[in-house]
Amino acid sequence: MGEPSHVSQHFTELAPVDVLVCGAGPAGLMAAVTLARYGVPLKIIDKRPQKVMVGQANGIQPRTQEILNSLGLHHQIASNGVLVREGAFWFQRKGSGLERSQVVTEISATTNYPYIVSAHQGHTESVFIDDLHSRGTSVDRAVSFMNYKESGNLEYPLVAYLKNSISGMAERISTKYILGCDGAGSRVRAVLGIGSAINESRFSWAVADTCVKSDFPDIRRRCTIQTENGNLMLIPQINKGLRIYTLLSGEDVATLSASKYEGKGSGFTNDKTLVGIVESRLKTLLKPYNIQITKVIWSSMYHVAQRIADSYTNPQNRVFILGDACHTHSAKAAQGMNVSMNDAYNITWKLSLVLRRIASPSLLETYQAERQHIGKQLVEFDHKISHMFASLDKPGDSELHIYLNKSKGFSSGCGHQYLPGLLTEETVSIDIDHQAIDPLVPGKRMYPFRVMRHYDGIQMNILDDLPSNGKFHLFVFAGDVHNGRLESLSHLLSSPSSPLTRFSKPRTVIDNHDVLTSPAEDNDTVVDLYLIHTSNHLDTMIASLPTPLPQWQPRIYEDVSGRAHTELGINIEVGALVVVRPDGYVGLITGMENGDRVNQYFEGFLVVDPWQTGTN
Numbered sequence: 001m002g003e004p005s006h007v008s009q010h011f012t013e014l015a016p017v018d019v020l021v022c023g024a025g026p027a028g029l030m031a032a033v034t035l036a037r038y039g040v041p042l043k044i045i046d047k048r049p050q051k052v053m054v055g056q057a058n059g060i061q062p063r064t065q066e067i068l069n070s071l072g073l074h075h076q077i078a079s080n081g082v083l084v085r086e087g088a089f090w091f092q093r094k095g096s097g098l099e100r101s102q103v104v105t106e107i108s109a110t111t112n113y114p115y116i117v118s119a120h121q122g123h124t125e126s127v128f129i130d131d132l133h134s135r136g137t138s139v140d141r142a143v144s145f146m147n148y149k150e151s152g153n154l155e156y157p158l159v160a161y162l163k164n165s166i167s168g169m170a171e172r173i174s175t176k177y178i179l180g181c182d183g184a185g186s187r188v189r190a191v192l193g194i195g196s197a198i199n200e201s202r203f204s205w206a207v208a209d210t211c212v213k214s215d216f217p218d219i220r221r222r223c224t225i226q227t228e229n230g231n232l233m234l235i236p237q238i239n240k241g242l243r244i245y246t247l248l249s250g251e252d253v254a255t256l257s258a259s260k261y262e263g264k265g266s267g268f269t270n271d272k273t274l275v276g277i278v279e280s281r282l283k284t285l286l287k288p289y290n291i292q293i294t295k296v297i298w299s300s301m302y303h304v305a306q307r308i309a310d311s312y313t314n315p316q317n318r319v320f321i322l323g324d325a326c327h328t329h330s331a332k333a334a335q336g337m338n339v340s341m342n343d344a345y346n347i348t349w350k351l352s353l354v355l356r357r358i359a360s361p362s363l364l365e366t367y368q369a370e371r372q373h374i375g376k377q378l379v380e381f382d383h384k385i386s387h388m389f390a391s392l393d394k395p396g397d398s399e400l401h402i403y404l405n406k407s408k409g410f411s412s413g414c415g416h417q418y419l420p421g422l423l424t425e426e427t428v429s430i431d432i433d434h435q436a437i438d439p440l441v442p443g444k445r446m447y448p449f450r451v452m453r454h455y456d457g458i459q460m461n462i463l464d465d466l467p468s469n470g471k472f473h474l475f476v477f478a479g480d481v482h483n484g485r486l487e488s489l490s491h492l493l494s495s496p497s498s499p500l501t502r503f504s505k506p507r508t509v510i511d512n513h514d515v516l517t518s519p520a521e522d523n524d525t526v527v528d529l530y531l532i533h534t535s536n537h538l539d540t541m542i543a544s545l546p547t548p549l550p551q552w553q554p555r556i557y558e559d560v561s562g563r564a565h566t567e568l569g570i571n572i573e574v575g576a577l578v579v580v581r582p583d584g585y586v587g588l589i590t591g592m593e594n595g596d597r598v599n600q601y602f603e604g605f606l607v608v609d610p611w612q613t614g615t616n
Contacts, residue, residue: 010170011161011170011171011172012169012170012171012172013171013172013173014043014162014171014172014173015173016156016173016174016175017041017042017043017173017174017175017176018040018041018042018175018176018177018351018355019031019035019040019041019042019043019175019176019177019178019179019351019355020042020043020045020145020158020160020173020175020177020178020179021035021042021043021044021045021179021181022045022145022178022179022180022181022182022187022188023045023046023047023180023181023182023183023186023323023325024044024045024046024048024051024125024129024139024141024181025046025052025121025125025181025183025323025324025340026057026121026124026125026128026323026337026340026341027181027322027323027324027325027340027341027343027344028044028046028179028181028182028322028323028344029044029125029128029129029132029139030128030340030341030344030345030348031044031179031181031322031344031347031348032044032128032132032137032139033071033073033128033131033132034071034344034345034348034349034468035348035351035352036131036132036135036137037071037135037468037469037470038348038349038351038352038470039352040348040351040352040355042137043140043173043175044132044137044139044140045139045140045141045143045144045145045162046139046140046141046142046143047142047143047144047145047165047182048141048142049141049142049165049166050141051122051125051126051129051139052120052121052122052125053122054120054122054209054297054298056120056121056122057120057121057124057336057337058118058119058120058121058235058237058243058337059084059116059117059118059235059337059338060077060078060081060116060117060118060119060124060337060338061116061335061338061411061412061413062107062109062111062113062114062115062116062412062413062414063111063338063342063412063413063414063416063445064337064338064341064342064413065078065111065112065113065117066111066112066113066414066445066448066463066584067341067342067345067468067583067584069112069113069463069464070463070466070467070468070584071131071467071468072467073127073128073131074113076127076130077117077119077123077124077127078117078119080119080123080238081117081118081119081123081237081238082117082118082119082220082236082237082238082241083115083116083117083118084106084115084116084117084118084221084222084235084236085105085106085107085114085115086103086104086105086106086221086222087103087104087105087106087221087222087223087224088100088102088103088104088218088221088222088223088224089101089102089103089104089223089224089226089400089401090218090223090224090225090226091225091226091227092225092226092227092228092229092285093228094228097288098225098227098285098286098287098288098289100217100218101401102401103218103221104401104405106222106408107408107412108405108408108409108412109408109409109412109414109415110414110437110438110447110448111412111414111448112448112461112463112464116222118235118236118237118238118243119237119238120209120237120298121337124337142164142165142166143162143163143164143165143171144162144163144165144187145160145161145162145178145180145182145187145188145191146161146162146163146187147160147161147191148160148161148178148191148319150316151174153174155176156174156175156176157176157318158174158175158176158177158178158318158319159172159173159174159175160172160173160174160175160178176318176355177318177319177320177351177355178318178319178320179320179321179322179344179347180192180319180320180321180322180325181321181322181323181325181340181344182325183323183324183325184307184324184325184328186321186324186325188319188321188325189309189321189325192311192314192319192321194309194310194311194321195309195310196307196308196309196310197307197308197310198305198306198307199305199306199307199379199383203247203303203386203390204247204248204252204253204301204302204303205245205246205247205248205301205302205303205330206244206245206246206248206252206274206277206278206299206300206301207243207244207245207299207300207301207302208243208244208274208275208278208293208296208298208299208300209237209241209242209243209244209296209297209298209299210241210242210243210244210278210293210294210295210296210297211239211240211241211242211293211294211295211297212240212242212291212292212293212294213290213291213292213294214286214289214290214291214292215289215290215291216286216289216290216291217289218234219234219236219242220236221236222234222235222236224389224400224401225285225286226389226400227285229284229285230246230247230249230281230284230285231246231247231285231389231390232244232245232246232281232282232285232286233245233246233389241297244278244282246277246278246281246282247389247390248277248301252277255273255277256273256274256277256301259272259273274299274300274301275293275296275299278293278299279293302330305328306328306329306330306379306382306383306386307327307328307329307379308326308327308372308375308376308379309321309325309326309327309372309375311368311372312326312367312368312371312372312375313364313367313368317361317364317365317367320347320364320367322340322343322344322347322371323336323339323340323341323343323344324336324340326343326371326372326375327339327375327378327379329378329379329382329383329386330382330385330386335378335381335382335411338413339374339375339378342371342374342413342416343371345468345583346367346370346371346583347364347367347371349468349470349581349582349583350363350364350366350367351364352470353470353526353606357607358503358526358606358607359605359606359607360605360606360607362422362605363422363423363605365422366421366422366423369418369419369421370418370419370421370423373418373419374416374418377410381407381410381411384403385400385403385404385407388400388403414445415444416444416445417441417443417444418443418444418585419443420442420443422604422605423581423585423587423605424442424443424585424586424587425442425587425588425589425597425601426442428440428442428589428590429589429590429591429594429597430570430571430574430576430589430590430591431571431574432568432569432570432589433566433569433570433571434569435569436566436567436568436569437566437567438567438568439568439569440568440569440570440576440578440586440589441586442586442587442588442589443585443586444585444586445584445585445586446462446463446466446578446580446584446585446586447567447568448461448462448463449461449462449559449563449564449567449568450462450563450564451532451557451558451559451560451564452537452557452558452559452560453465453554453556453557453558454533454537454540454542454553454556454557454558455537455542455553455554455556457537462530462557462564463584465555466580466584468582469582470582471525471526471527471528471582472526472527472528472579472580472581472582472587472602473527473528473529473530473579473580474499474500474527474528474529474530474577474578474579474580474598475530475532475576475577475578475579475580476489476529476530476531476532476575476577476592477532477559477564477565477568477570477575477576477577477578478531478532478533478534478575478592479533479534479562479565479572479573479574479575480533480534480535480572481533481535481540481545482535483573485575485592485593486545486546486549487546488592488593489546489577489592489593489595490546490547490548490549492595492596493529493547493548493549493595494546494547494548497599498548499527499595499598499599499602500527500528500529500548502599502602502608502609503526503527503602503606503607503608503609504524504525504526504527526606527602528552528555529548529549529552529555530552530555530556530557531545531549531552531555531556531557532557532559532564532565533556533557533558533559534558534559534560534561534562534565534572535558536558537558542556574591574592575591575592576589576590576591576592577589577590577591577592577594577595577597577598579598579601579602587601588601
């Protein structure tokens with residue numbers, strides 16, 4: 001590390017920021033959008049002169065959609081995409097015609113979004129960029145990260161060196177943290193000297209975004225087509241568009257390589273020749289159905305290599321890598337953009353708490369522990385489906401379908417589970433019914449149960465009232481409010497040792513604005529409260545509830561008929577205290593009489609009375 005020797009030592013000094021985000025793809029933009037919401041001063045750069053306009057990543061899975069909804073961005077993205085709810089499997093054995101073996105639902109998890117949104121990366125990036133503009137932030141383009149060094153300055157411990165490829169200007173910026181979201185060829189990763197485990201495959205693929213005319217009956221479903229002569233994957237897109245993947249033979253690759261000087265191409269690939277191969281493969285493999293490409297929007301060729309970085313951070317936990325800088329894989333399972341955005345969603349709320357001196361820097365160590373675990377699962381998942389999909393030996397074999405069906409929880413993102421650690425307390429001190437629809441499990445995302453808001457009778461999905469505001473959420477599943485359990489809990493929640501006040505400034509009344517506000521507007525609250533009860537909301541006055549519950553009236557809900565308790569595996573006669581992290585994952589499950597365990601959980605990483613001790 002140190003000042004780059006190959007650029008001028010005359011630097012333009014830029015205003016310091018708390019976080020420098022390198023790369024404005026899905027991971028970098030998600031990082032910037034969430035940091036901006038948390039009120040963190042940031043700068044985001046990208047070496048590309050313009051954003052992605054077409055093609056690239058395409059599918060947005062349900063868990064990512066839940067996150068986008070919590071950011072208020074789901075509608076903007078989904079409205080310009082196709083909702084893919086079903087997938088079809090087709091095959092052709094030697095001597096027989098093309099047959100459909102089955103049609104399946106893409107998503108099995110309980111979610112408000114039981115489909116994949118097929119929307120190209122350029123549109124997703126545009127929505128993020130517009131949101132950043134609304135918050136006074138923009139992407140600095142044609143600017144590359146070159147290097148960084150430790151400054152010795154306690155306030156801004158890092159100095160990063162940048163290069164503007166248009167002006168040729170060398171720039172220097174002081175910062176507290178660096179996020180390397182700069183893709184598979186990450187410069188940040190290279191500077192850190194982080195190696196990776198690479199699993200190269202022999203497979204090369206063509207992908208094209210097109211408009212087509214066809215009488216193929218499943219053209220608006222995601223289709224996997226396997227034959228002895230080649231394989232296809234078809235994914236519907238907006239405006240009658242179709243994304244096409246096909247496995248390239250050795251002869252195809254040789255043809256493309258020989259044609260690389262014959263016209264404008266992507267890398268060494270001649271676009272005209274590539275599209276010709278794709279169209280020929282389509283017409284051959286879809287017989288007896290007809291298909292004609294009427295327009296080509298984007299095309300590319302890629303070689304599959306699964307890779308996972310050895311580390312996601314430097315030893316000081318000041319420089320982190322995210323997204324494709326950490327993990328690479330094929331594109332057919334609609335995973336890359338999702339896992340990348342979830343990497344960013346995991347790290348930014350932690351940075352916000354540490355930067356506000358509300359949490360210990362040790363909190364940042366959980367980023368690698370949690371996200372590398374998911375990254376390893378992703379690479380293993382992709383390795384298996386890539387080989388199954390590429391196999392030409394047994395068209396019609398059910399192995400691929402069985403594996404994809406078994407993996408729906410992971411592929412949707414709704415089944416991701418973090419391992420036990422600082423933020424995930426493995427021990428559950430109450431009995432949870434594991435035969436329930438979606439039993440509470442530490443490390444998994446909060447199940448989207450339905451409730452009725454107490455003070456106005458509005459029925460809602462709880463995730464719609466769980467915004468990305470950087471706060472922890474203490475859920476009280478109380479059963480009947482008249483059973484006496486709330487009175488004993490009240491003694492803790494209204495005492496000086498309450499987790500609601502030990503890590504936050506005391507509040508008087510919480511209104512709807514407070515419920516949805518971001519930390520940039522409300523630095524006072526770190527832990528908020530949700531009360532889920534089974535009593536009739538019309539027969540129970542909020543003011544009659546023990547303190548401090550009436551202060552949290554927008555967060556009090558009736559669980560009609562106890563359905564949510566039952567779906568989560570909670571005994572209505574026992575109840576539960578559940579801590580949900582700012583990213584929506586369950587951190588702690590304990591009994592209503594075990595409020596001390598809630599405090600112990602938070603004491604592991606939060607600063608006690610940060611305002612009173614003057615540490616903020």
